[in-house]
Amino acid sequence: MTEKRRAAAADTVDLALADGRSVRAPAAFVDQVVGVDADNDLLIPLDGTDHLVPLTPCCSTSGKSSFECSGVICRGCYEEIDNKYGGLGTLAVPRA
Numbered sequence: 001m002t003e004k005r006r007a008a009a010a011d012t013v014d015l016a017l018a019d020g021r022s023v024r025a026p027a028a029f030v031d032q033v034v035g036v037d038a039d040n041d042l043l044i045p046l047d048g049t050d051h052l053v054p055l056t057p058c059c060s061t062s063g064k065s066s067f068e069c070s071g072v073i074c075r076g077c078y079e080e081i082d083n084k085y086g087g088l089g090t091l092a093v094p095r096a
């Protein structure tokens, strides 16, 4: 969840936002990213739906519910992460 871990993510590219800022987005997902939520987390559509899900800051993947810790874990590193990553996101700023 730290900036250091965010920077350690695999290949990333700059993605321009509609408000003039830019964020780093993983190259593998950049085509799917529709924008960011209020926390600056990237949002991508849930498979085949209009729903948006936030990508985890650590691994840029989705979260999933965990029965072991009754919270949400990252699908990439299995670290416990904020509950928001197990649910749907709300678009705050679309990509440019």
Ligand SMILES: [Zn+2]
Pocket (backbone or CB within 6 Å): 056, 058, 059, 060, 074, 075, 076, 077, 078, 079
């Ligand atoms: Zn992770």
